[in-house]
Amino acid sequence: MDYIKRHMETHILQADQTFKGLLVTGARQVGKSTLLRHVFPERSYLTFDDPILLTQARTEPGLFFRNHPYPITLDEVQHIQELFPYIKMACDASDDKGLFSLTGSQSFRLMQHVSESLAGRIAIFELSGLSMREIDGTDFCKPFIPSEAYIKERGRSAKVHEDIWKLIHRGSYPALYETDVDWQLFYSSYVQTYLSRDVNDLMKIKNHMKFMRFLTAMAARTGQMLNYSKVAEQADITVATAKEWTSVLEASGLIYILQPFSNSALTRAIKTPKLYFRDTGLVCYLTKYLTPETAMNGAMAGELFETFVISEILKSFSNAGIDYHMNVTYYRGKDKSEQRESKIDLLIEDGDVLYPIEIKMSANPKLTMTNSFDVIEKIKKHRRGLGVVLCMYPEPLWLNEQTVALPIEYV
Known part of the structure; x- marks a missing residue:
């Protein structure tokens, strides 16, 4: 397999010049070690998947x-x-x-020993699977x-x-883009490795059958508000x-919990977060959509489409070296003066500007899809940015002066 250039490479090289070390986190098989070995080919590379090295590090760390x-x-x-402690001392x-380039298959926030020892000493990056941009080679x-400037610039390379x-x-x-990889075998092996290694590292779960049922139930709810009782x-x-097992999925990089937008002006906003899997192929495997056609025509098509788009947006931030957690939220609520419920799939915050995003699995975008965008006008200290409908229409289409429909490839 030829190496696919990762957009994070430039930021990693910059961080290596300004920090004592750097840490790349992310789920298994997203390409963390491949990335670092490509960027730093001259460095010694050691993996603690090797039991001999692991024993040496634990028994004789000095x-x-x-x-x-x-x-x-x-x-x-x-x-x-x-x-x-020895990395800190060094x-x-x-x-x-x-001095150090590190990888970890668990979220930095939940790697307590890392955050306590190395806070301020290392740069932290979150790597996801290949982005659509990376697959396209842009x-x-x-x-x-x-913004309008972004749309104009993105249009030059969007495929x-x-x-x-x-x-x-x-x-x-990345392994799925090798020519001879069997899709079903890859995901079957991935799930088994995940259960036997990452899950056991984070929590000694004795009943793997129940955890598999839980994992499948979560996959079936991607793109929906997270209802722990039903799961x-x-x-x-x-x-x-x-709730405990959800934290395991989040720590190991399989899911993202999208928080609702919070503002005192929106008193009837729903406070429940939404659940998104990081990888739609894994969702298809767990929910038994074994072909693209069954996924496209299945009951979960809308949620799969939205999950894919949200994942691509998050990748665009993390691949640029930006922590997106404070930049992206969603809104759902009912204003006192209205009977209908307002819903905005995604709010992207850039300074005091809020960009409302609607995601539609449609090739026929309409202005009525953006009726809820007006709720932003009630939020003090924020300005409404350009509203966007991300959809299947093949080119940008202005719906009014404030709203444009974009192909999802413009992400």
Whole structure:
């Protein structure tokens, strides 16, 4: 397989010049170690999937860096909390930059030993699967903040896909873009590896059958508000367990929990977060949509389409080295003066500007799809940016002076 250029490369090289170390987090198989080995080919590379190295690091951490001098790349560092005090000491003892490049299959926020030891000393990046831009081979790598300038610039490289459902169904893991990979076998092996390794690392779950039912129940609810009670009922577990296991999925990079927009002017806003899987191919596997055609025509088509678009938007931020957690939310609520419920699929915040985004699996965008965008006018200290309908229409289409329909490839 030829290496697919990752948009994060430039930001990683910049961070290596200004920080003592850097950490790339993300789910298994998204290409973390491949990325670092490509960017730093001259560095020693050690993986703690190797039980011998893992034992050495745990039993003789003080001698580890005598045997393995830095600069060095360490893979799957969530396994070796014993080394982090020594990494900290090495960072503090040297003025050199770029001493360590690390990867981890768990969220930095939940790797307590990392955050306590290395806060302020390392740059942190979150790598997802391949983005649509990376698959298409485009160099455009700005975050999706849909100003008129962005739309004009993005239009120069945007490639409209004749069958976007092949991409949605295939998924974004780099290994899937090798010519001889069997889709079903890949995801079957992925799930089994995930259950036996990441799940056990984060929590010693004894009943893997129940966890599989839980994982499948969650996949069936991607793109929906997160209802722990319904998930727990379907998986035959308690609500407390459902919440605990949700944190496992989030920590290991399989899902993203999209928070609702909060503002005192929107007193009737729903406070429930929404659930999105990071990879639509995994959702298709877990929900038994075994072909692009069955996914496109199935009951979950709208949710799969929305999940794909949200994932691409998040990738556009993280690949640009930007933490998107404070930039993206959604809105749903009912204003006192109206009987209908208002809904905005995504709000992108850039300074004091809010960009409302509607996501529609339609090739016939209409202005009525954006009726809820007016709710932004009630929010003090924020201005409404350009409203966008992301859809299947093949080119930009202005619906009025404030609203444009864009092909999803413009993400």
